[in-house]
Amino acid sequence: MSATILFWSLGAAQAMLALAMLLATWRLVTGPRAQDRVLALDSLYLSGMLLLVSFGIRAGSTAYFEAALVIGLLSFVATVALAKFLMRGEVIE
Amino acid sequence: MTIADHIVILPILMPMLAGIVLTLIEDRHHTTKLIVSVAATVLLVAVSVLLLLRVGDGTVVDSYRLGNWPAPFAIVLVGDRLSAMMVMLSGVLALATITFSAARWHRAGPHFHTLFQLLLMGLNGAFLTGDLFNLFVFFEVLLAASYGLALHGSGSNRVKAGLHYIAINLAASSLFLIGVSLIYSVTGTLNMADLAVRVAQVPAENRMLLEAGAAVLGIAFLVKAGMWPLGFWLPTTYAAASPPVGAIFAIMSKVGIYAVLRLYLFFGEGSGSAGFGDQWLFYGGLATIVFGTVGVLAAPSLVRMAGFSVVVSSGTILAMLGYENAGVTAGALYYLANSTLALPCLFMLVELVERGRTAEAGILAVTLEAFGDDEEEPEHDEEIGIAVPATLAFLGISFAVCAILLAGMPPLSGFLAKFVMIDAMLNAEASVSAATWWLVALLIVSGLAAMIALLRNGINIFWVTLDSEVPRVRVVEIVPVLLLLGLCLALTVFAGPAMGFMEAAAGYLHTGTSYVEAVLGPAAGGGA
Amino acid sequence: MPSDLLLVLLICLPFAGSLATGIIPTSARTLAGGIAGAVTFAVTVLVVLAYGSVVAEGALYARLDWLPRQGLELVIRMDGLAWLFAVMISGIGFLVVIYALYYMSPKDPVPRFFSFLLAFMGAMLGIVLSGNIIQLVVFWELTSIVSFLLIGYWHQNAAARDGARMALIVTGSGGLALFAGMLLLGHIVGSYELDTVLASGELVRAHPLYLPVLILVLIAAFTKSAQFPFQFWLPRAMSAPTPVSAYLHSATMVKAGVFLLVLLWPVLSGTAAWFWIVTYVGLATMLLGAYSAIFQQDLKGLLAYSTISHLGLITTLVGMNSPLSLVAAIFHIANHATFKASLFMAAGIIDHETGTRDIRRLSGLAKFMPATATLAVVASAAMAGVPLLNGFLSKEMFFAETALRNPNGFVDISLPVVAVLASLFAVAYSLRFIHGVFFGPPPSGLDRVPHEPPALMRRPIEVLVLICLVIGIIPGLTIGPYLATAAASVLGADMPYYSLSIWHGLNTPLLMSFVALAGGVLLYFALQKYLALGIEGPPLVRHLVGPRIFERLLLLVSVRWARALEKLLGTRRLQPQLGILVSVAILAGAIPLLGGLGPLELGFAGADPAFALVWVLGMACAIGAALQAKYHRLVALMLMGGAGLATSITFVWLSAPDLALTQLLVEVVTTVLILLGLRWLPKRLEEAGIDRLSRFSPRRLRDLALSLIAGGGMALLSYAVMTRDAPDSIARFFLEKAYEEGGGHNVVNVILVDFRGFDTLGEITVLGIVALTTFALLRRFRPAADSIPRPEQQRIQSDYEEQQADQAEGTILSDFLFVPAVTMRWLFPVVIVLAAFLFLRGHDLPGGGFIAGITLAIGFILQYLAGGTRWVENRMRILPVYWIGLGLLVALATGAAAWLFGAPFLTSAFRYVELPLVGKVPLASALWFDLGVFTLSVGATVLILIAIAHQSIRSAKPDRLPPPLPPPAAPAPTEPAGSP
Amino acid sequence: MELILALSIGVLASSGVWLLLRPRSFQVIIGLSLVSYAVNLFIFAMGRLRSNAAPILTDGADVSAFADPVPQALVLTAIFIGFAMTALFLVVLLAARGLTGTDHVDGRER
Amino acid sequence: MSGLEAFPEWAAILVALLVLAGSFITLAGTIGLVRFRTFYQRVHAPTLGTSFGAALILIGSMLFFSVSGGRPVLHEILIFVFVTVTTPVTLMLLARAALYRDRAEGNDGVPRADAAAPAREGAVSVPPAPPAP
Amino acid sequence: MRRVFAYPLLWLALLAMWLLLVGSVAPGQVLLGIAIASLACWAYGAVDMFRPRLRRPGLALRLLGRVVADVVRSNIAVLGLIFSRRAPHAKFVAIPLTLRDPNGLAVLAGIITATPGSAWIHYNSTTNVVLVHVLDTDDGEAWAATLKRDYETLLLEIFR
């Protein structure tokens, strides 16, 4: 029973998170401004990270934890660089 | 294991160590770097000679299992005649070019010697490895180093050519990966000897996947070999590179050919795919000779002509490989050795004579550009001024010898190479095919074209321009040319023994079983 | 002296002499002459000494291995024919050396001249003494090469250069034809041994390849012997010093062609093809040469055309398929050598003494140099075929052969008529040579008063003229036996009967001779008026100038066509090259698949909707990136990030956590990297109008098709593989041994640092190389003019700061980062801990040196982002180049440590160590290796990114001097150290 | 799963190749990156797909319970080399842009 | 999902609820990202995911692994901390950059450059932004 | 060494992070964690500009409580807003601050931004005024006042 509950609920959660990613991608593709796209990318990374966490639960394995951790801690470096580029036209001054 | 058992890995590790040491030495210690680099290369040549002696009589085939893991699982290095010869060729060539660069070029940018040593590491790794993916890694090592070296000295032309060179080779590397992984997907192994065994066992429905993989892999090799229509980058890149780099690149194109040669192992007799790709190699080689010949004639500058000469030599060998015949391969190997030694001379000589021709102006432009942004001053000019007596005679004779070698004119090894190849080709088939006649004609015509072009340039340089102003050349620039030409001369005089060696190497290459046995043990050989 | 030693000496002496004269100083004129004289004399003596043995043994041999298994042995073989040629080559060579010693000016580098001359002699002897047909080719080409150097000896003259080049191209090409011909011949016969080839005449003539062989050999012979239509190079070669002409263009090199025809006569002659081609080419050459010779204004030009004509005569004789005519041919070869060499020398004396060779300017020289005049008259008479001279004898034999009745009407008429006509012309030009130069009024307008040359300079001519006379008067006693020996060695049993005497009675040949003599005299005097006009070139065929046609043709083919072809066959643009590469790769992948791809089932089994959605967005990102990369680089970069994220999620989904981690980290670094680069790529504005038009250009459609096929192909291949069972693979071994013997649970990591650690060693080397290369390249970086100014944003913000009184310079930036930077700095130690974690657990769980290395590098980069380059580098000195070197060193040393235990490189050791307090700790040597990987990854990543970042500082400097801050490779300790 | 991944590889490769054939150097670098994604996935696919079978050994598990680690190791190497090459290409691209003044791959406009 | 026979049902239900709620909130955040009209409104949307969405899913994960492993598994806390600390950095920088860009282009709906000048003590309210072009 | 122990809180946090990461409190791991945390603290010394000087770190717990409560509230509010038809009443609000400690400001900025419905946009260090964007409020001044009362005062107490 537990297996069934978890299977279906996690499947649904993953579908929702994937949908969230899709929506973020929609914003990423359509913009309209660069800042919207960066925001969408950040959001995409976050949803992706949560998808990985849910995948870890579904798989019953902690092997995927690091990937989520790395997204959580380091993906912002890319978006920070993008934001700085928008502001200053240069990433490292 | 005795020390001798480790010898096969030394040609890879020694340049690597040298490269590391050179990285840690600061750039301003030019001389120290030079000494380290030359010393390392001398050692490398010594080791390669030892290796050649060890495997030369065919009783020993070194199979070195890295990490002491059993054979098909570990990466193995295999030292046989062919790989030992290639290692020695690259070592000798490197020694010559490093010496040559000592006159000026090694200071035209940072990390020259590091890159050079790591290029050697990549080359020797590619020659010695017995593992398909490891081959990819060493290809990348040598390519990465070659990118750096091609760009050495910077400047608009080099960077433009480098951009093309890199883009094309990156695409080719992707093909390499696709090929290797496809082959793995149907055979489940990466070890070349193991592959030779398993290729024969691939079920029929997967065979096309295997062949598709091998074909794509072959394309990656042929890009490096500069086969038409994949090698348009080659003359441009080689011509744009600084002369010592252009010179060492002569062996770069041979790496692609070497890799194709190793593929014989999988697609030999009884592999289920015998004769695979032969036609493509043959006609591709033919087209390459045509294109190279045309380019040699059309080249507006001597150095571009040298680049096209590399194309011609590649085409010639590739066409030979299309025969998949031990005799022809032996001839091709002799030709390979000859052209690998002679082509670099042309690159070096071009620099020396052009230096006189452009009366320092062009060089100064280059050095100004090269040093424009550096802390260092171009303080080396006075060293260039030490002219050697009889410079002109040296240059003239060297150029002539070089031209004779490259045009395949008698009596030097270039001619002998053509002779042995054609002789073998005519004897390779029961009745000589029309295609063979075409190739014979093409080989002879390409020699004629080279002669015409070299003659045109040689007369212009030595009889028109240089007469008035003798270029200033340093001893370190003469010695390497003499070394290489001397080796060609040795190849001419000792053609008999040399061909004996090539025949043995080619025979070994074409039988396959002995290679497999050497790597996997006696039991495995029967399966191949 | 044993005969083989003698033969070897014959070949080696000249080359040794050449080497000796080549290395002595340029001024050592007499020494060079002495060496050359001694060598040529010695060779002559040796040849003469050999005669007895040749007669006794038929042929002498010496053998030397070269490429024995390919049938290329060095065989020195001297039979009668070779002997006769060897005598000519060495004897005339000796005379030419003596002559040249006086002829050459002290201003010239005379030793070089003798060096070339001796080399030529050696090569020529090599041809005639070859016992292997490939060896013959070798020496054949060698004569071409050396003759090139001799003709171009005065290379300061354009004429000499052009003449030399043309001679080499024509004769060298002939040599290549010979090479091909000999290869075929060897292939037919099964041996390159001359004796075997000579014995296989019937086999060869019956072989389907006979005609190709014949044509190739004839091309060689005709080019060398200046036969029509290749005759044009010889007059151009007259720009050589006269001794060279006397030697090469009379006695030796041009004779190599006819020598070849005579040599291969037993193999190739006797067929209709041989007859028609050889005879008529010879006839045409003979006629054309003689006709042209009459109208030459240059003495040497006249002699050159005369030579062409005489070679034509010899060729005609060889072509006639009759043994007797072959004897005549050999005879005429010898005769022509003697009189023509002496004539060249005489011409040289005239040139030497008067400063000109122009017949129009010369006149009445007999008074000034009577001895020379006498000699020249006799030699010319021999050339004209006047009785009592050797030229008469062989020409009589020639007439006799042409006069024989032939069933073919055309042959029957044409042969004798052309023979007489050409001889008539020969008389005319001989007369012109003598009359025009030595008789008539004294010359006017010469630079000096002519006088006799030194006696020794005349001596060689005297010897040669004497030979002409002696042979002409008592042929049977002088040349008779030698000619017989020579002819016999070719003809063997077929030796015909012939008689060498002056008087054969009143017969047709004599009549023909008379007609030619009388007609020639008449013609010459009839032409007096025309010749007085001094017009250059012969009438009627003046416009058919061979050299010019040749040069034009050469230019057309070797330059124009070549360039056009190069353009057609190749490209120097990148896009077509990549397009071709993709196409070829598609072909390569597709052709094996033509046989069918095997079973392929479509199915969605196990497909997860979330996974599908992830890839919907992944594909959208990929396509979006493809569309936006031209005008919206930033957008493309972000979309690429989206595709990368989809890839990472795939890796997680499909059991590859290490890959996911790596992909994510690399993604982040790549984004920052490309952003750093974007600073130097100014915005590209959409050229709306132009672009819309070209949106559907054929090229774009083609590229679209290519990319769709390429992608489709990869999809198809991968699908085919994925839906089939995996073979038994090496993976099983790794899975089984990873823990037991590799000491790690994470098999991928154990593969990377242990099983296939050697790959990793190479891979980190690549990373290191690339970092060093980017560093090296960036040290020379020069931004384009439009990207040197600071970015637009910064300028606007600076302007604003200036306008606002209370805003100091840089406030906007510092406020922008003020708060975020605090957080970003907090994260620095956090990233370090994370990196340490990822590193230490890599062997057992996802992580490892690479991943940790990149993580730490991101930590550093974050600080650069927060504080800027100067800020960071004032606080810590990261010295990435040292990290790189150290990392490689650690990895290498770890691998090599195995040697201490007698194990192969990279053999790992693994054990548990009991530590107090801590307990059991796994210690694998692989950890050290991974430490090297880690160190290098940090160094390389930081170096690459920061080297680019440094460009901003550099370009901010107005004079673009090197940055005041140390570049990343400055010397100092390696850890992040420095003052707080 | 196989079909989805195959399609993705195809789309990534198509987009990458399309960009590879474009004239602007920035397009080429993005193209190379996309191609390398495709190739990495392709190599990965060569080991066949397994979900939740990461080759991280657990005690007592049979080796057949794990995905093929070899292609994973190869991809890891390929990712790193790909990163290095992207960096190199970028720098060369910048240098070329600086020296020629254009971002056309041939160093001159059309 | 084998090997979960021993997993208590209450925990399963709890985990399911947490994860579903977290996913829903995250999804809602991205819906906001799509729905909101201006950038400054959209900037708030992702924080739904980073705060509650992440928290719920991560708690679900902690619960799951703690129960199934029989010992506390808490490392998900780290993810949450990292996300909470890093997201504001991105958003702040991004919003500031957007502000600059809007000002530089003279767009309506953003406070003028001197909006935070010292002379204007106190809060300044700006009317809601019109839809972005 | 001084640099290592200059940040006791950070040191503890890093040690905790290590132990969480490895999921074990075995003595070996603790020792390793101490070593690594020390190293990381030492590295932080290189980049630290404003050494955090904490007066009453204990108040941090109270702050945390307020944040959690606020986050819950605003999550629900924003969720509602997303699914309602009503257009949000968005505002820029400029708030003059008293707090000057950079670390404190960073915490404040984090709180404002991490809370759904408000975002830290622009901080002017000269005037110490921050521009905040509020997603849905009718009274910006009241909103600002609440913020100052709830958070700034607390932070002023925590950071010296």
Ligand code: NA
């Ligand atoms: Na984040």
Ligand code: NA
């Ligand atoms: Na917020």
